[in-house]
Amino acid sequence: MTLDMYYANNIYRISALLALGLAASMLPASAADVRVGISSKDTYVGMPVRLQIQIRNAKDFDPPVMPTVDGVEIRSQGAPGKSTQITSINGVTTRTSSVTYSYELTPLRVGRFELPAITIRADGEEHQTRNIEFMASKSETGDLLFVEIAGKEKQIYVGQALDLTLKIWLRPYRDSERQLTLSAGDMWQMVSPRSSWGMFQDRMLEMAHNRERPGAKEVIRKDSDGVEHSYYLYQIEATIYPQSPGKIDAEDVHVIVDYPTQLGAARDPFGTFFDDLPGGMPSRMGRDDFPSPFGQRLVVRSTRPIVADAEVDPINVQPIPSEGRPDDYRGAVGEYQIVTEARQVVVKAGDPIELLIGIVGTGPMELVQAPPLDELPELTADFKVPRGPLAGFVQGDRKLFSASIRPRKAGIKEIPAIPFTYFDPLQQKYVTVHSKPVRIHVNEADTLAMDAIVGGQAGADVPSADDGMSPADTSATFHNASDNSVLSNESPRRAIPWSALVVIALPPTIVVGIGIAKYRSDCASLLARWGWGMHRIDARLTNAMTIPEVADELAHYLGVRLKLPSGRGDTSAILGRLRAWGEHSLAVRCERVFQAAQQVHASGVSRPVPVETIKQEAHAVVAGLQSHLLRSRRTPTPARQTKQNGLSPHRVANFLVLAMAMAANSLAAAPSNTSQAALLTHDQQLALFNEANTAYQQALQVTSDDSAEAKQGFADAAAKYELLVDSGIRNSQLFTNTANAYLQAGELGKAIAYYERALAIDPTHPTALTNLQHARRLLASRSSESAEATSVDLNDLLPLANQWLLERIGLRTLGMTALAGWCALWLVIGLRVIGRRFAWKSLATVSALVTVLAASGYFANWPATSESQAIVTVAEVNLREGDGNRFSESGAKLSEGDAVQVVKQRGDWLKVRQASGGDGWLRSEQVVCL
Structure with missing residues (x-):
């Protein structure tokens, strides 16, 4: 075995050696540098070589852009590796940093390949790598490995299920020296992870995840020369659904085996560690242990790669015939059945019905599409259905779809049968199956009966008594405000404004x-009785410097309090009034003060008696007069004619x-704040507001003709109004508009919530008050339709x-x-x-x-609305118990329109408290917070 073949057989270990070699060859430098290296210059078709590009000492650089090489598949090996090396020689420390990009180059054919120079810009300069050349030859598999793909069918249609079997014949390795043959499990471990499995990739990943290997058996097979040998046969099953006509090919199936060439005994438990060092031979310790008859452990000491491409049995994929194809056909191939179910069977005209559609079949269920409901005239005649394809999910051997349909008028008895068309490859024709009709009962729309708006559109027809409306209903008004003041913020109104x-x-x-x-004089007398002005006369008497000043202040005070017309100088009148009242002691004290003042004036003596003594007499007179006034029950002066x-x-x-x-x-x-919400400009708010008003008015026009279209229009209008609310506008009329639209659309919970929000700003809003009561009556009648009438409690x-x-x-x-x-x-x-x-x-x-x-x-x-209050908007929901992370069902139930208190929020869950005091968790989309 040549050294190049050794490197080709062990590219992952060589990659590590290559990185060490690049690092060892670095010299201390501060300038940016770019290096390139390849693990081997010789390889086999289908076996990748590792290419590494290293950028050193660059603070700013662009990642390399790999060129395109004909016949070579280039794949990046993930994020680049980063390293830093610090060396110190003779006291000089050098720091070297590097970034290494790794790529796998896989030749797809035999030949010589050249990777041109790569230009990399680093620290403002351009650096070019050298050209890289390598050879790819065909692996000489010989008679060691055969790969075939066999199918049960020779001809199928596009989309039809095709069962394929990948067969791998691998001759077991036999060590003649030790008379040892590797087992089927040992030989399977020699299959390289670099193999490409193509259409069998999912099955291989599943087996790897479950730590399984394909079943194997030992069989006899003839080689290319007709000589029989023993092989291990591995079979892997997979089912595919061809999506295009033509021949089944397996160009992306390449099986690579690192076939053993030598076994050896393991030296010690650290043998694999030393084998991985430069100069050591490769070891597969941990993967391939083979016990010998003497109990020694054997490992694969050397291998050589063998690569085999899969041969495929001729299988022709035909296109689905276009002749006779129904309009509702959506590509299903196989055999299918369809069932339908309605979540609500008793509704009002225009209210949504959740229609569940289940399809069971033999084809790929993830590719099955729902029937085109909007193209079925027997359904669209009486129901408003969603447009476009429906989303679904696969559950076992079936796929489930959900659609919200709305009956257009009252009196509809059933949802018609839904057809589903598929192509049956066995019969080679299109087949249409139908679900069973679903019995329903559609009543009159109670909210839409009020399309006659009190004070609303001109020319609207006023409903008659035969419309089924109660007298209270006629007071409800559903005219939405359309002036621009709706887009201004309002402050909450106080119960008693300033x-x-x-x-x-x-x-x-x-x-x-x-x-x-x-009654000025009477008021003054009354105030005097309670001591009004006492502190002023006491202060003036205290601040007087002479006896005449004391006498003057006292005479003035007594003249006013006794209401004498003669003024302050008539001391005889003062003394006479006091004696007339029976206050002789007060008269004597006053006389002392006045006589002392007269002596000062007559004799010129400044102080015949001490001035402090006179002040005390004066204070005593004032106090005695106040006591007399408090005891007296009548006015001391005769009645006078007032003006x-x-x-x-x-x-x-x-x-x-x-x-x-x-x-x-x-x-x-109410005071208002005209500042606009920041999330939308005023022009955007105005445009959205006009669109909502238009949708609302158009829905009003079709209420009598098509309840479903009307309710859908009201729902669209409500959604647009709600966008304005979400943009930050707080306006009682905008909330009322939104509530009116939701009420007309049949979503009573949301309508009640928005009426409550309007009343939180303006509790006197007449439309919100009236329509809120109407919405609550509708909700009560909805919940008691099947209940018997009960007597009214006095409470x-x-x-x-x-x-x-x-x-x-x-x-x-x-x-x-x-x-x-x-x-x-x-x-x-x-x-x-x-x-x-x-x-x-x-x-x-x-x-x-x-x-x-x-x-x-x-x-x-x-x-008294609290900001932490919320209204339930779903028909019925069970409260959940838990700590916010794990929940379990509790016995408490809430109904649409119930008010709850929000205690806390955790993610999409709200902890709420009922009026009865019980706590539980709800999803945030199940309530509207006020």
Whole structure:
């Protein structure tokens, strides 16, 4: 055996030696350098050689671009390898980094091949590798290996199942010196992983994954000279489905065997380690252990490659005949059956029905296509079906498809039989099989019966009493707003806006002001009784420097408090009033203060008595007078005729009417933020909004003719409205538009959720309030259609009455009524204050009752929506128990429209809490968060 053949037989070990050789040949350098090397210059057809391109000391470089070589298949061996080497010689340290790209070059024919120079740009410079040449010759297999592919059929059709058998005859190696023959398992281990299996690749991978090998038996076969020899026959089964007409070929099936040429005893447990070093012979320790009769371990010491291409029995693949091909044929070949099932059998016109289609057959199920439902006139006449091919999944020997179809009108009794056409190669003709019809019951569409929009389109027909609508239904309005204000953000409305607080405070403020203006003296006296102004007179008395100043301050204070018209100087009037009240001690104290002041003025003596003593007397007088006023139950002065000060009933009424107008304005308008959402431009939002409105209006036009088309149009409109919501717009009217579209499309859960979102911003929105109640009634009627009528509980009367009140009056009207009653109450009080004589007590009582009742209804119905609340949007779902990673079914069930509290979120799962207090997990797509 030549050295080149040795390298060709062991390319993987030679690759490692090549990398070591390249690294050993490197010299310390800082400039970028490019090297190229090949594992062997001689190989065999179908056996790859390893090519490595190494780029050293380059900070920036482009990966190599491999050229195309005729007759050679070039494959990259994955990501490049990176290494760094640091050497130190005589104190000089050199750091060398390298990146190595590896490729496999597999010759496809015999001949000489040349790989041209490769240009690589590194650190701004271009580097070229040298040309690489190598030879490929045909492996001399001799009589050691035969490969054949046999089929059970000689002629098949495109797409028909074809069972093939790959047969490999491999002559066992016999060591004449040791009289030892390798077993079938030992010889199979000599099959190289570089073999190409073509159409049998999947089967080979499956066996490798299961650590299996093909079954083998020892047979007798003649060689090319007619001499019989013993062979191991390995057979591998596979089924293929040809996709093009012509002959079956096996050009991509190449079996490579590293055929043993020498066995040897293993030296020690470390033999394989030393064998892998340069200069050692190759070992297959760990793969090929052969026990000898004396118990010694033997290993393959040398091999040579043999390559065999598969020979294929002539098998002709014919095309599917075009003559007589049905229009619904979609390429199925074999024998098939079709079954259908409807998930919902009792629906309303336009509501979706999930139609399940199952196909069972002998062909490749992953290639089977569903019947073209949109091309079946017997189905499309009564149902709206999806366009285009349906997606499906393979389950065992069947393939399942799911389609959502919608009945166009009420009264449809069944889903017609669905045909499926296939080509039967045994009969050589097209065969059509049918499923059984599915019995269903389609009722009238309750939501679509309201295409007559109250306050909506001009010319819409008002439904009659025969339409099956309840009286409450006629109050529902489904007119969607189309003005651009819908695209502006709104702030949530407060139960009592700041402007309403001003309005509430204004009437009592006006009336109190009128009372103070009219009874000013009485108010002052009342305030004086409670000590109003005491701190000021105490401070003035304390700050007085002389006795006359003390006397003046005291006389002024007493004159005002005693309401003497003569003013501060009439001390005799002050003393007389005090004695008239029976306050003799206070009169004596006042007289002392006044006499001391007179002595100062008469004699010129500055201090006949100490000024502090006079101050104490003055403080005692003030305190005693305050005590007398608190004890007294009557005004110390006779009644005086007060002036009207220009106030009249007309002015008071005007003030209160203005207050009512301000209240109406505060409830009718909410503060808004006109900033646009950032995810879409204003033009994009406007275009999407117009498309949604157009789809909604077009659906309204076909409600009476085609319920399915209408509901599909409403669903499309709802999806477009929802895109605007997802872009960040928070607007009560946009939410109401979305809810109206979902309600008309029959998705009541989502409709309820969006009505709730609208009311979270504007709880007084009349359309959202009315339509929400209507949606809940529809949901209740849907769940109780099969239930018997039950008597009404007395506990339900109050909620029913409250619901009736909201539908007939509305939350906004209740608030307006409460404010009107409040203003009327203070109007009555104000008129009585200014002296008008009428039955004011009766009017005040009625106004107070109206205010209390209306305000109670207003605040009781004001929604307290939490951001963590969500609405269930699926018909029925079981809560799951678990920790967020593993779940199990729990007994709790939720229905469409139920409100839950979101506790936490983990991925696509939400932990929710029911109104009853139970917790569980739901998928996020099963609810809409408010």
